[in-house]
Amino acid sequence: MADEFDPIGAVEQILTAHGPLSEDELLRRAQEAGATYLEFEELLDDVGDVIGHLVDERWVWLPTVLDGRVLTRRVTADELTHDILIVAPDLEPVLATPDATFTDATPAVVVSPLLDARALGERGIPSEAVDRNGALLLSAGTLSQLGVSQGELVGVRLTEQGLAVERVDAPAEAPVGERLAALLNDPPVDLAGAVWTLCQQDRTLFTDPLLPLGEIIDAQGLKRRADLLAPADFNFGAWDFERDCEHLAFLHDLAPEETLALTTLLTMHRQYSTLVAADPDEELQSPEEFEGSPWVADFTDVSGELGAVLAEPELAEVLASETAGTGRAGAAGLGMLAESLEPKVPRSAQVACRWLRAVSLERLGDVEGAERELLAAESMNTDWAPVLFDLARFASDRGDAERGLSLLRRADAEPDDAMLALLERHLAQPRNDLGRNDTCWCGSGRKYKKCHLGHEPLSLAERAGWLYSKAAQHTVLSGWDDMLDEVAYERSRYSEGSGEILAALGDPLVMDAVLFEGGAFEEFLAVRGALLPDDERSLAEQWLLVDRSVFEVEHVNRGLGFTVRDLRTGDTHEVQEKSGSRQLKAGQLICARVLPAGDTMQLFGGMEPVALHERDALIELLDAEPDPTELVAFLSRRFAPPTMVNTDGDPIVMCRATVKADDVAGLQTALDDRYHRSADQDLPQWYEHITTHGMNRIGASLTLDGEMLTVDTNSERRMARVLAALKQLDPELQVVEEVRRPLDDFDDVAALAAHMPAQDADSPEVAAALEDFIRDYETKWLDQPIPALNGHTPRQAADDPTRRGDLIKLLDSFPVDGAARGGMDVGRLRLALGLE
Known part of the structure; x- marks a missing residue:
């Protein structure tokens, strides 16, 4: 039996023996040691933060590099009061190793004001006392026992026994600033990586306490931002802009002049958004209030020239997509940017500014205002595709399929466009029982061709799927991406292949869980409900009152529908569902959301099969009102590979x-x-x-x-x-x-x-022994607690009218030829339980 590969142990042995190594060399040696990784990132995922990246791109074993090193911190009044030490920048390099402990074996915990509010509250530490990069949490009384006062130095040293906190009276001197500056040939560099590089180069450096890193950096005149270090003349703003340009060009395949313009416009958007977010308690402000602001003034002279690129619909859509998901401040900032650009850009680009204002208003929840802006934009350019597509969506929400299709055709929508297909499915069809010149069915006395021909109303049952699609479209377009991705990940957890999460996004359960358990449908109704026909809006309100449940299929009418009984309420529903009815059989358990749709009941969001032994646990979960991730994780367990267990039920x-x-x-x-x-x-x-x-x-x-x-x-x-x-x-x-x-x-x-001895299956003695074993096991099985029977034995379930149906379902799931295949005989079991 070959030893299981231990990535951390193997990498420790390799780096300890060979010193710093490049990615390729470290991966090659790990493969020689038994690793099956094909990419270095796979190895890094398993090893984690226990290895460090040097400035020269090599990797080192951090516990060895940092052993005996001490970094210092000049304590503040807040740190003394609450026994904490701010991590960045002074202590960060020595706290990089995971699962660190102090010398007394207590965990060394770095707390964040955003992620650890409860831990801070338990210690009575106000969040404003902790830097956003975190603080090292010390045992109560640690700093007072050291006898340090405000402004004095404390050292944190990594030893074999853990982290030691010590008082520093007289820091030593060393040319650390000059050495750090010498590493900045290709700035900026990671500060921790720079310190690790110096430690790797000099085994004596930082073994005696020095001045805090922040003070050393300032004295040398170096620039620092967060965890990055750069020379004194380095321009972080220009560096950010250049990186943003590269990212945008790669993501959207842009030409250099397009990249420059859009990156500048996105920078302006961030500035507007920052100004809006400066006081979240105030009302959202208008662009006029920022006239003369130095943040905006930098771009005033060139904004018209830059904004001219928005005349191209594809570039305007890039600007809209890159500003999505930035919250209310970002939505307001987009509107301010569009309003400030409109008088400065050429006429051909003004339609884009109006469209961006509509996008802004929709993100802020003002759909009626957004529609007004879209109509104004349409009057400025009747062929500008983004406006036509959005107006088609508004027409769809209002139930006007004919207008929506007209707008999409003007926009040259592709034949496979999803909106086009949706509207074509719900386009009114002429009645086949009336001629064009017959009197209209509505009683108006007019000819059919002059009255309702081409305007036949669809019933509410026929429009229920349309309503559901409107809500799904809103979810896709309005900032629910993170939740959709998270739920899709749970759905694809047991799948193989890099495209499985993308495929899971098309799974009906994923969308349905985000819509209802996630709250997207409630937001859709609140934001776009005013656009819906009155009967659809009332139906949508009913849907919000319907819970997902577990149903037993009682009868199936193939190709038409089926009857189900809600196991949580006892209610029975006749469900109209053509495709689903071809997959079901009586007695089957499913998890679904059965929704009213006019004079019918319909299913949206798919049907999930439920195993008998999962039924009660699923009902308990639904009673607890799970979030979408919890729900989909539970319903996706059926895709998990079988777990190998021994006869005790333990993993093998x-x-x-x-x-x-x-x-x-x-x-x-x-x-x-x-x-x-x-x-x-x-x-x-x-x-x-x-x-x-x-x-x-x-x-x-x-x-x-x-x-x-x-x-x-x-x-x-x-x-x-x-x-x-x-x-x-x-x-x-x-x-x-x-x-x-x-x-x-x-x-x-x-x-x-393959290594176990074979037995002669054809031997009469073996067959007789197997038969005796099966009969003995059948006898014992009758009195064993069975998970599928909620812990009851088969005999108990047979005697309990409320459990007998579950027992019958369980026996029905056994193979009918089980005895011939060396398994239990279902007929004998039924006879023993009195079910024959």
Whole structure:
């Protein structure tokens, strides 16, 4: 049995033996040590922060590089009061290793004002006392016991025993500033990486306390922003702008002049948004209030020239997409940017400014104002595609498929456009029971062609799917991307391939969970409800009152629908569902949301099959009102690969431990007393016998070779039990080696089975023994607690009218030819339970 590859142990051994290595070299040596990674990022994911990146792009083992190093911090009044030490920039390089502890073995915790509000509250530490980059949380009284006062130095040293906090009276001197400056050949660099590089170069540096890093950097005249370090003449703003240009050009395949213009406009948008967000309690302000602002003035002379690129619809859409997800301040900032640009840009680009103002208003929830801006934009340019597409969506929300299709055709929508297909499905069709010149069915007395031809109203049941699609479209376009991605990840958790999350975004359950459990449908109704026809709006309000539930299928009318009973309420529903009815059978359990739709009940968001043993747990989860991620995670467990377990129900892990004994003769005697000794082995061997499901089984084997005892089990729990028993037999026993190998899939099991002795399946003796075993197991099964029966035994379920149906479903799920295939005989079980 090969040892399981330990990435952290292997990388420690490699870097300790060879020193700093490049990514390629470190990956190559890890592969030689048994790693199966194809990319360095895979190795980095498993190793984590225990390795550090040097300025020259090489990697080092941080515990070795930082051992004995001390960094200092000049404490403030808040730090003294609350026993904390602000991390950045002074202490960050020495706190980089994960799972650090202090020398007294207590965890070394860095708390953040955003992520650790509860921990701060428990210590009575106000969030404003903690820097946004975090603070090291010390035990209460630590700084007072050191006798330090405000403005004095405290050192944090990494030792083999953990982090030591010490008082610093007289810091040593070293040319650290000059050495840091010498590393800045290709600025900016990571500050922690720069310090690690100096430590790697000089084993004596930082072994004595020096001045705090921040003071060293300031004295040298270097520039620092967050965790980045640069020379005194470095321009972080220009560097950011250049990086933004590169990112935008790569993402949208832009020409250089387009990239420059859009990046500048996005910078202006950020400035407007920052001004809006400066006081979130105030009303959103208008662009006129920022006239003369130095932030905006920088771009005043060139904004018209830059904004001219927005005449191209694709570039205006890039600006809109890059400002999405920036909250109310970002939405308001987009409107201010558009309003400030409109009088300065050429006439051809003014339609884009009006369209961007409409986008801004819609993001702020003012859909009626947005529609007015879109209509104004249409009057400025009747062929500008983004305006036409948005107006088509408004027409769709209002239920006017004909106008929506007209707008899409003017916009040259592709034949496979989703909106085009949606509207075509809901376009009014002429009645086939009336001629064009017949009297209209509505009673107006007019001819059909002059009255309702081309304007046939669809019933509410026919429009229910349209309503659902409107809500889904709103969700996709209005900032729910993060939740959709998170839920899609849960749906694809057990899938293979890089495109599975993208595929999961099209799963109906993902959208439905975000709509209802996530709250997107409620927002859709609040924001766009005013656009809906009155009956659709009332229907949408009803949908918000309907809970997802677990249903039992009672009857199926294939191709038309089915009848279901809600197991939570007992209500019965006749569901109109053509495709779903072809997949179901009576007695099946499903999880779904059954929604009213006019005079019908319909299903949206898919149907999830529910195993009998999952039913009660799912109902309990639904009663607890799960969020969309929790719900989809539960319903996606059916895609998980089978878990390999032993007869105890423990995950199968092939465990081997080698134990050294000083008193071999005494150990053999003790083993003879506790375990069963095999008589037909070359080496002394014992077996631990256990009983599971009424059968006697081997739980562990122990083989003695000289003074070494080897223990083999197929689970970690069994190994822990045997090792504990051996310690009781001989407290002086020493475990000299342990190997644990999980069996993750059937390939592992097959490889293991290949080494097991085969049996003659055709032997009459084997067949008779198997038959006896099956009959004995059937008898025991009748009185075993079964998870699918909520812990009841089959006999108990047969005698309980409320459980008998579950028992019948369980037996129906057994293969009818089970006995012929070496399994239980369902007929015998039914007879024994009185169900025949």
